[in-house]
Amino acid sequence: TTQTRIATQPIPGQKPGTSGLRKKTRVFMQPGYLENFVQSIWDGIGGIAGKTLVVGGDGRFFNEAAIQTILKMAAASGAARVIVGQNGFLSTPAASNLIRVRGADGGVILSASHNPGGPDEDFGIKYNMSNGGPAPEGVTDAIFAATETIAHYDIQEGPDADLSVIGERPFGVMTLTVVDPVAEYAALMEKLFDFKAIRDLLKSGYQLRFDAMHAITGPYAVEILERRLGAAPGSVVNAVPSPDFGGGHPDPNPVWAKDLMDAMYAPDGPDFGAASDGDGDRNMIVGKGCYVTPSDSLAVLAANAQLAPGYASGLKGVARSMPTSCAVDRVAEARGMPCYATPTGWKFFGNLLDAGMATLCGEESAGTGSDHVREKDGLWAVLLWLNILAVKKQSVAEVMAEHWAEFGRTYYSRHDYEAIETGVANDLMAALRGSLGGLPGQAAGDLVVESAEDFSYTDPVDGSVASRQGVQIRFEGGARVVLRLSGTGTEGATLRVYLERFDPADFGQDPQGALAPVIKAVEALAGIAARTGRSGPDVIT
Ligand code: VG1
Ligand code: CO
Numbered sequence: 070t071t072q073t074r075i076a077t078q079p080i081p082g083q084k085p086g087t088s089g090l091r092k093k094t095r096v097f098m099q100p101g102y103l104e105n106f107v108q109s110i111w112d113g114i115g116g117i118a119g120k121t122l123v124v125g126g127d128g129r130f131f132n133e134a135a136i137q138t139i140l141k142m143a144a145a146s147g148a149a150r151v152i153v154g155q156n157g158f159l160s161t162p163a164a165s166n167l168i169r170v171r172g173a174d175g176g177v178i179l180s181a182s183h184n185p186g187g188p189d190e191d192f193g194i195k196y197n198m199s200n201g202g203p204a205p206e207g208v209t210d211a212i213f214a215a216t217e218t219i220a221h222y223d224i225q226e227g228p229d230a231d232l233s234v235i236g237e238r239p240f241g242v243m244t245l246t247v248v249d250p251v252a253e254y255a256a257l258m259e260k261l262f263d264f265k266a267i268r269d270l271l272k273s274g275y276q277l278r279f280d281a282m283h284a285i286t287g288p289y290a291v292e293i294l295e296r297r298l299g300a301a302p303g304s305v306v307n308a309v310p311s312p313d314f315g316g317g318h319p320d321p322n323p324v325w326a327k328d329l330m331d332a333m334y335a336p337d338g339p340d341f342g343a344a345s346d347g348d349g350d351r352n353m354i355v356g357k358g359c360y361v362t363p364s365d366s367l368a369v370l371a372a373n374a375q376l377a378p379g380y381a382s383g384l385k386g387v388a389r390s391m392p393t394s395c396a397v398d399r400v401a402e403a404r405g406m407p408c409y410a411t412p413t414g415w416k417f418f419g420n421l422l423d424a425g426m427a428t429l430c431g432e433e434s435a436g437t438g439s440d441h442v443r444e445k446d447g448l449w450a451v452l453l454w455l456n457i458l459a460v461k462k463q464s465v466a467e468v469m470a471e472h473w474a475e476f477g478r479t480y481y482s483r484h485d486y487e488a489i490e491t492g493v494a495n496d497l498m499a500a501l502r503g504s505l506g507g508l509p510g511q512a513a514g515d516l517v518v519e520s521a522e523d524f525s526y527t528d529p530v531d532g533s534v535a536s537r538q539g540v541q542i543r544f545e546g547g548a549r550v551v552l553r554l555s556g557t558g559t560e561g562a563t564l565r566v567y568l569e570r571f572d573p574a575d576f577g578q579d580p581q582g583a584l585a586p587v588i589k590a591v592e593a594l595a596g597i598a599a600r601t602g603r604s605g606p607d608v609i610t
Contacts, residue, residue, distance in 0.1 A: 089195025356465020
């Protein structure tokens with residue numbers, strides 16, 4: 070094999086967002102686009118000579134082609150070893166685990182998560198550190214800086230690697246190790262959870278349905294839920310990963326996992342339902358006739374995690390992203406453990422987990438995880454729920470009723486306005502930011518503003534500061550709204566409006582009804598309808 074140095078020049082806009090670089094697939098397929106970014110990763114982290122990397126992705130269109138390029142570029146820059154999932158498949162949490170158990174120096178994960186896949190849809194790439202977690206902002210900034218000065222990239226010429234056969238072989242100057250994507254992840258799950266208790270629950274006639282949404286968790290869920298835990302064959306639906314996720318949005322929420330919701334609300338539906346996203350790091354939990362919001366799920370897991378063997382000694386602390394509801398804060402307070410609020414995106418949890426300050430983390434966007442890896446983990450959340458249900462011998466609805474009775478209910482919803490013109494979205498946020506100083510004490514609809522801020526976070530471990538992370542407005546009486554622009558989209562801007570209202574006693578309301586005063590207040594403060602011309606959100610979760 071020969072190494073070639075190819076002259077190139079900076080390509081504008083290669084700035085990683087909430088979770089790596091995400092663009093339309095065709096953008097990534099332009100000559101040099103992926104190569105420029107990959108070389109900038111190598112340059113941004115100080116080179117990869119002699120290092121070991123994990124590489125894999127969610128199997129979406131362009132996954133394997135991108136991996137072949139990355140392997141050739143890793144070899145050309147002198148990597149010692151690259152560990153790849155068979156056929157290029159690795160879920161995001163499994164990649165995080167592999168980095169950790171194999172002692173790798175880092176990893177490259179190919180995914181656009183819950184965004185659709187295909188030649189006209191989305192693709193993404195991100196770098197994870199030796200702790201298995203997404204690169205922190207200092208590193209993504211260095212990678213972005215490298216994209217702005219790049220002059221050449223190095224690549225090996227010659228044939229592609231065979232990723233279909235498990236085993237170890239030379240690839241250029243480096244060693245290529247192709248592994249079963251599921252085995253080490255499944256072994257980790259067996260260590261954390263009481264598989265016997267879950268097996269007994271499933272044997273008792275308990276019915277489970279897991280919707281893999283044609284995405285990466287299919288093979289993981291079949292192995293763990295059906296083969297190891299004895300769920301009836303066929304309990305995992307849409308289990309074969311497809312490059313375009315069967316033409317759907319692999320986003321586990323009531324809108325995009327509607328089939329599962331319909332099944333769970335049918336009179337003779339299953340007892341427990343769950344779904345995961347494109348790259349396997351998100352989860353949706355739904356009981357018979359009982360959808361659990363991600364924020365409530367985090368609170369329930371925080372209150373009950375000690376029922377699973379991996380968490381039997383209790384939690385050191387919990388962390389949530391700032392827009393996630395305060396339901397988990399109430400659990401932390403009652404149990405006397407610290408609770409941290411971080412900016413949106415899993416990279417901000419890494420230091421807290423590494424330092425042993427938090428054991429459990431979560432986001433309102435259906436992401437929950439713990440210190441077992443450094444990514445959120447969809448199947449892990451499903452297994453922790455099943456472990457808790459098996460021990461408590463209660464239905465999901467009973468668990469929720471008991472939880473609210475103890476802690477009160479935090480009504481919560483997120484309203485997304487998608488593909489707004491970027492200028493309109495920026496103006497809306499700028500106007501709102503400009504008004505914050507005068508808001509406290511002011512009426513908004515039928516509510517009164519108590520405090521208003523542009524959220525800024527100082528990492529308690531390394532002191533790094535992330536500012537302008539979203540506008541947070543609290544109202545007298547305990548309601549709250551957060552507004553921020555998405556950092557994962559590939560078209561225009563997406564405005565996310567996060568709404569919550571605490572109710573200590575009345576648990577049976579429809580969430581949109583319970584939140585009506587907050588919705589009215591935010592309209593008065595931000596003028597979303599007037600500025601965007603939209604009569605309502607595109608997606609309500
Ligand atoms: C969204 C979610 C955020 C999540 C991120 C990555 O970001 O809001 O909570 O961490 O996606 O999720 P944004 O900037 O669009 O709001 V995924 O499953 O990449 O891995
Ligand atoms: Co994801």
